[in-house]
Amino acid sequence: MKSIYGDAVKSDETTIISNGVKIEGTVTTNGNIRVDGEIKGDIISENNITVGESGSVNGKINASIISIGGTVTGSLEAKEKLTLTSRGKINGDIIVKAFVIEDGGLFNGNCKMQVTAGSPQYTLDSKQSTVKS
Numbered sequence: 093m094k095s096i097y098g099d100a101v102k103s104d105e106t107t108i109i110s111n112g113v114k115i116e117g118t119v120t121t122n123g124n125i126r127v128d129g130e131i132k133g134d135i136i137s138e139n140n141i142t143v144g145e146s147g148s149v150n151g152k153i154n155a156s157i158i159s160i161g162g163t164v165t166g167s168l169e170a171k172e173k174l175t176l177t178s179r180g181k182i183n184g185d186i187i188v189k190a191f192v193i194e195d196g197g198l199f200n201g202n203c204k205m206q207v208t209a210g211s212p213q214y215t216l217d218s219k220q221s222t223v224k225s
């Protein structure tokens with residue numbers, strides 16, 4: 093959705109990619125996306141992206157809030173929060189402001205936490221965890 097002035101406007105609309113649907117290519121929206129099917133390509137949203145338990149994404153994901161209940165192979169960038177549910181799997185690097193992993197969630201990759209004013213920077217990988225002041 094665009095305003096009459098041409099600026100992007102966030103939308104509360106949700107696009108659902110149903111189980112059994114396969115998409116190849118880049119998906120871009122200002123609204124929310126729920127993936128219960130399969131996407132081979134990148135997903136970019138100004139709002140929220142949810143990958144349901146039957147969903148899979150092979151590509152980059154960039155959004156404000158991301159929730160993974162299915163499988164993602166590729167890098168993720170969450171401007172606000174990334175949640176990995178108990179049945180979710182991420183194989184790839186992530187950049188997040190906040191990261192929640194429920195018991196049973198699988199994450200293989202590197203994590204870089206964005207720095208906010210007055211907070212330390214955390215960098216996690218499979219070999220080490222460090223805090224930089």
